[in-house]
Amino acid sequence: MNRAPGFWWQKDSLASRALWPVSTLYGAIAGHRMYKRPRLSPGVPVICVGNFTMGGAGKTPVALAVVRMLLAAGKTPAVLTRGYGGRLKGPVLADPEVHTAAHIGDEALLLAGIAPVVVGADRVAGAAMAIEAGADVLVMDDGFQNHSLAKTLSLVVVDAAAGIGNGLVFPAGPLRAPLDTQLQFADAIVAVGAGPVDAELRTIAADYGIPLHAAVLAPENGADFEGKRVLAFAGIGRPEKFFESLTACGADVAGTPFADHHVFTDVEAERLLARAESEGRLLVTTEKDAARMKAAKGAVERLHAASRVLKVSIDFADEGPKALVLAALGARTARNAKKGWAKVK
Known part of the structure; x- marks a missing residue:
């Protein structure tokens, strides 16, 4: 995936105006x-x-x-994920001893370290496999816009520093669907990032009566x-x-x-290896990047071996998110009366 274009984070730009007609069509379909x-x-x-x-x-750390x-x-949870970046269509039960990021994506490898993970684009088939394997609760890593499974609880994660950008739908902006539509399906917003939560996000949450909970990515081995x-x-x-997190740990970061x-x-x-050696720097990367390099050969294998990971x-x-999760365990139907749907049997 390419890096997000800069104009997505500008409130008004020629590029976003030019793409607005396509954005409107995309948003209508997604909504x-x-x-x-x-x-x-x-x-x-x-x-x-x-x-x-x-x-x-910050979805995967929250998941x-x-x-x-x-x-x-x-409980006995299982995670459902598409396995972005992997080539297996699934559904397949992730096995870190057999699969690599090239097979099932980096997020699936991280999640499989603590619970069973079913990788596949078909969430219904994935759910069936997970339940057959013994899961009594399913956690979807991504899939908020996917309608295939009735959701008991939807936690929407937002980068508190980046917010929702220019508020426009792809490709004119970063939104996956019109914001007002998405907000009707959100049970809570988790704003991830150090410092005050974006004021616009607070206003949006208040207007729609959606709880907003702040969170930060806390380094586990920052002292290293x-x-x-x-x-x-x-x-x-x-x-x-990631670079800001390392700086906050007291590192001199390039x-x-x-x-x-x-x-x-x-x-x-x-x-990267040559620069680290010439500048006398320690190579440091993320858990996701390390997962993608794990089964590599050649220079990438050497880069993986030479790199430390900030966990x-x-x-x-x-305690709001925890209370919502525990409350969801007692829910017997999807929270869809708000949308005017009949309850799913």
């Missing part, structure tokens, strides 16, 4: 799909962790946190990099967020950003 009746109510709670926009916002909440509650000169590289939705889900080449690996986890500012 219509969200209103469709779900194809399946799987008989177990379905907790969706999604976002309003294209690209990363990991939700899975840990469920495990602590004595305090006082170190590091060459940080990342192919995630917003690499700058950052090299790549596109989201970037697959490193030998040439790029050689350049992060979600730290919620309050």
Whole structure:
């Protein structure tokens, strides 16, 4: 996936104006799909962790946190994910001993470290496989706009620093569907990022009566990099967020950003290795990037071996998200009366 164009984060630009007609058509189709009746109510709670926009916002760390909440509650969760960046269409049960990021994507590998993960574009087929394997609750990593499964709870993750950009639908802006449509399906917003939550986001949440919960990505091993000169590289939705985290840990950071889900080449690996050596810097990357390099050969294999990983986890500012997750376990139907749907049997 290419990096998001700069005009997505500008309130008014010639590019967004030019793309507005296409954006309107795309938004109408995407919005219509969200209103469709779900194809399946799987008989177990379905907790969706999604976002309003294209690209990363912190969904996977939030999904990991939700899975840990469920495990602590004595449940047997399974994660459903498309496996972006992987070539297997699925559904397939992720096996870190067999599959690589090239097979099932980097997010699936990370999630499979703590719970069963079913990878596949068909969420209904994936749900059936997960339940057959023993899952009593499903966590969807992404899929907020997907209508195929009836959702019990939808947590929408937003990067508090980036917000919703120019508020326009793809390709004129970063939104996956019109915002007013998406807000009707959101049970809560999780704003991820240090510092105050974007004022516009607070206003939006208040206008629609949606709870907003702040959270930060907290480094788990930040002390390892305090006082170190590091060459940080990342192919995630917003690499700058990763570089800022390392700086907050006390590191002297030189950052090299790549596109989201970037697959490193030998040439790029050689350049990073050479620069780190010439500048006397420690190579540091994200867990997702390390997962993508794990089964590589040649220079990328050497880059993986030479790189340290900054591990992060979600730290919620309050108990709201946990309360919502635990409450969802007792729900017997999807929360769709608000949309005017008949309850899914």
